[in-house]
Amino acid sequence: MSEVLLEVRDLVVHFPTPDGVVKAVDGVSFTIERGRTLGVVGESGSGKSITFLTVMGLINRKSARVSGEVLFEGRNLLEATTEELRHIRGDRIGMIFQDPMTSMHPMYRVGDQISEAILAHRNVGKREAGARAVEALRQVGIPAPEQRARQYPHEYSGGMRQRAMIAMALVLDPDLLIADEPTTALDVTVQAQILEVIDELKQRLNIGVALISHSLATVADVSQDVMVMYAGRPVERGTRGEVFDAPLHPYTLGLLSSVPRVDVRVERLVPIEGSPPSLINVPPGCAFHPRCPYRFDPCDRDVPDLRDRGGGHDDACHLSAEAKAANRRERLDMQEPVT
Amino acid sequence: MSTDTRGGAAEPLVAVQDLVKRFPITRGIILQRQIGAVHAVEDLTLHIARGETLGLVGESGCGKSTTARLMARLVEPTAGSIRFDGEDITHLSGRAMQHVRRKVQIVFQDPYASLNPRQSVGQIIGAPLRIHGIEGDRRRQVQDLMEQTGLNPEHYNRYPHEFSGGQRQRIGIARALALRPSLIVCDEPVSALDVSIQAQIVSLLTDLQKEHDLTYLFISHDLGVVRHVSDRVAVMYLGRLVELADRDALYERPRHPYTAALISAVPQGTGANRRRIVLQGDVPSPANPPSGCPFHPRCPKARIISGDPAVVPENCATEMPSLTAVAPGHTAACWYPLVPGDDLIAAAEGMAPEVVEQAEEAATA
Numbered sequence: 001m002s003e004v005l006l007e008v009r010d011l012v013v014h015f016p017t018p019d020g021v022v023k024a025v026d027g028v029s030f031t032i033e034r035g036r037t038l039g040v041v042g043e044s045g046s047g048k049s050i051t052f053l054t055v056m057g058l059i060n061r062k063s064a065r066v067s068g069e070v071l072f073e074g075r076n077l078l079e080a081t082t083e084e085l086r087h088i089r090g091d092r093i094g095m096i097f098q099d100p101m102t103s104m105h106p107m108y109r110v111g112d113q114i115s116e117a118i119l120a121h122r123n124v125g126k127r128e129a130g131a132r133a134v135e136a137l138r139q140v141g142i143p144a145p146e147q148r149a150r151q152y153p154h155e156y157s158g159g160m161r162q163r164a165m166i167a168m169a170l171v172l173d174p175d176l177l178i179a180d181e182p183t184t185a186l187d188v189t190v191q192a193q194i195l196e197v198i199d200e201l202k203q204r205l206n207i208g209v210a211l212i213s214h215s216l217a218t219v220a221d222v223s224q225d226v227m228v229m230y231a232g233r234p235v236e237r238g239t240r241g242e243v244f245d246a247p248l249h250p251y252t253l254g255l256l257s258s259v260p261r262v263d264v265r266v267e268r269l270v271p272i273e274g275s276p277p278s279l280i281n282v283p284p285g286c287a288f289h290p291r292c293p294y295r296f297d298p299c300d301r302d303v304p305d306l307r308d309r310g311g312g313h314d315d316a317c318h319l320s321a322e323a324k325a326a327n328r329r330e331r332l333d334m335q336e337p338v339t
Numbered sequence: 340m341s342t343d344t345r346g347g348a349a350e351p352l353v354a355v356q357d358l359v360k361r362f363p364i365t366r367g368i369i370l371q372r373q374i375g376a377v378h379a380v381e382d383l384t385l386h387i388a389r390g391e392t393l394g395l396v397g398e399s400g401c402g403k404s405t406t407a408r409l410m411a412r413l414v415e416p417t418a419g420s421i422r423f424d425g426e427d428i429t430h431l432s433g434r435a436m437q438h439v440r441r442k443v444q445i446v447f448q449d450p451y452a453s454l455n456p457r458q459s460v461g462q463i464i465g466a467p468l469r470i471h472g473i474e475g476d477r478r479r480q481v482q483d484l485m486e487q488t489g490l491n492p493e494h495y496n497r498y499p500h501e502f503s504g505g506q507r508q509r510i511g512i513a514r515a516l517a518l519r520p521s522l523i524v525c526d527e528p529v530s531a532l533d534v535s536i537q538a539q540i541v542s543l544l545t546d547l548q549k550e551h552d553l554t555y556l557f558i559s560h561d562l563g564v565v566r567h568v569s570d571r572v573a574v575m576y577l578g579r580l581v582e583l584a585d586r587d588a589l590y591e592r593p594r595h596p597y598t599a600a601l602i603s604a605v606p607q608g609t610g611a612n613r614r615r616i617v618l619q620g621d622v623p624s625p626a627n628p629p630s631g632c633p634f635h636p637r638c639p640k641a642r643i644i645s646g647d648p649a650v651v652p653e654n655c656a657t658e659m660p661s662l663t664a665v666a667p668g669h670t671a672a673c674w675y676p677l678v679p680g681d682d683l684i685a686a687a688e689g690m691a692p693e694v695v696e697q698a699e700e701a702a703t704a
Contacts, residue, residue, distance in 0.1 A: 043533040143695075157621035187398035188560060189618045192604035196617055214534055217606035258538035260567035262590060262605045269567065271538035275503045291535075 003034040005176050005208040011068035013054050020280040024050040026232035037209040039219030042229035043276050048212050052178050057085040091121045094169030098181035100161035104153040111149025114168045121172055136167035140197055159190035180212045195222050216255055220244055228252050231277050231287035234306055238313035248315040248324050250292045257331045294319055294327055350425050351386035352554050358383040358419035360405050377626045379405040381578040392555040394569030396562055400625050402578040403558045407526045411443050441471055444515035448527035450507035454499040460510055461495040467517040484513040505536035524556045562605050566590055574598045577625055577633040584669035594665045594676040596640035599683055616683045620695035631656045636695055639686035644675050648689045
């Protein structure tokens with residue numbers, strides 16, 4: 001059952017600039033298994049998007065220094081040629097982006113844009129490709145797909161455009177779907193639909209999914225595994241239950257206690273002080289230490305390793321297990337409903 | 340937070356009555372003919388009591404930002420009236436309006452676009468003081484405002500690009516506070532900010548409210564934030580107010596099917612298998628709203644009443660329900676308000692996307 005689709009080891013992506021080196025991704029490792037969704041959470045500048053753009057071979061290697069390994073079906077994609085990558089992208093790995101309007105060509109019919117992907121990768125005729133495109137639109141729940149395939153993107157609503165993007169990403173039966181903030185640009189009721197479609201297709205097609213989001217809650221509802229990133233590094237990694245019900249890292253704890261909830265009202269939010277660091281001047285030691293209410297002696301000197309704290313639940317923090325448990329009780333108690 | 344004005348004894352700070360705003364859609368360059376209108380706000384009636392926070396939620400295109408601009412008189416209403424502090428300000432102009440503007444300020448969504456990049460922070464925050472001719476040591480007043488909003492007063496001469504998103508939003512809040520207003524309209528004040536910064540700004544706004552006795556109209560599509568800051572919450576759909584209630588009543592016992600679906604749709608992080616009311620279809624265009632109740636093409640409750648996913652009751656499709664009291668202090672605009680036991684999840688699941696599309700087309704034809 002646990003077939004590893006993608007394994008990323010020690011991925012580093014640095015961009016040299018005249019002002020200094022931007023350490024966008026600075027040592028990221030994770031795996032994605034078939035039939036599971038990995039939720040990747042982080043704020044802007046945490047490196048979550050760059051990580052997956054690198055996996056897809058979509059960053060300009062001339063302007064970036066990349067090291068580490070991206071193993072997909074046993075091959076290191078960082079060493080693959082452009083030709084090989086073109087073969088894998090779209091065919092084996094599908095990707096959808098945040099803004100469905102700018103991800104589509106406004107002057108081509110939606111059906112033709114989906115067919116184009118099929119024609120580029122499969123040896124089929126135009127008629128056959130067109131029929132498959134219609135079928136793909138049907139799969140993602142677009143009503144009257146025959147007519148809809150002949151329409152242009154501007155004739156679609158935001159939610160339907162994102163459905164069409166998912167259809168485009170999945171039309172060649174890839175093993176892995178990378179969804180970068182797929183619901184951020186959409187309204188709440190439509191977000192729920194799109195998450196449902198992704199989850200349903202993941203189960204039906206038995207693929208692996210990477211769901212990238214700035215919202216912990218979005219990720220939590222549909223992911224089995226969760227990775228929290230901060231300043232280019234993962235700070236916590238585990239199953240959904242582990243990360244949400246027993247968070248270890250102070251940053252995860254901070255995110256959980258600073259986001260207001262709809263199901264209960266809390267007396268006072270506990271904001272995380274300060275702002276995310278510049279990736280050119282990442283603080284020494286643990287990058288989170290200037291904002292961490294629990295920092296102590298080694299935090300500003302030693303970079304904490306991401307280590308297993310039992311049962312595959314990893315975090316990168318110098319605090320002891322007892323201290324983390326105490327912090328968790330203290331912080332999450334404040335989240336109890338107001339009576 | 341809220342003073343005791345809900346019973347209606349004291350006069351509310353703001354009261355809008357039957358407010359309508361339609362934006363014309365024209366065709367032609369020289370001879371412009373109106374070929375339609377975007378129904379941004381329709382028949383909006385509500386009040387905001389002194390010292391309270393009224394939350395306003397809804398999806399894009401529901402008219403919440405137009406409502407904000409109407410209340411600050413930044414756009415002219417097509418019909419209806421706005422009373423502020425007991426005075427009808429619907430058609431005020433010139434000096435009289437300038438006096439009102441001191442009392443009503445706005446905090447905007449985008450802290451990048453709402454600050455002039457070529458003015459220093461001191462100039463930006465001091466601008467309202469200058470425009471309204473406030474006497475005194477301006478530098479000191481501005482630095483005082485900076486301190487209150489958590490900015491370093493030494494950064495008086497810096498420019499917006501030198502600040503992070505959260506700090507820029509603090510600058511916008513300091514500017515709104517400068518004239519000591521009684522009402523601040525917060526139009527999505529935290530939506531553009533990073534998650535860890537949102538809580539800082541929300542906490543700042545609630546602290547300032549206590550200190551300065553402010554009244555807020557707090558507009559957001561984030562239902563969690565609205566629940567946290569508001570005393571009462573209003574829900575809009577396609578330009579119309581569909582439900583208004585005290586915060587906890589609205590979140591715990593919503594009576595309008597749209598409110599229930601909206602709350603249910605918010606990811607809560609409580610589990611992979613939480614069942615949600617997943618509405619079919621998208622919000623229809625406000626240029627061509629459905630007949631009757633604007634929500635009827637997507638409404639699961641209407642299907643419970645009719646017993647058939649393809650059919651809605653006659654009055655839902657033909658007549659707009661008026662906002663009526665369903666409990667003390669709780670109003671909803673629905674022919675069939677929710678009652679305990681309504682299984683909206685199952686009803687929504689029974690609605691195929693095709694059915695919703697047909698219903699929408701039939702309703703807008």
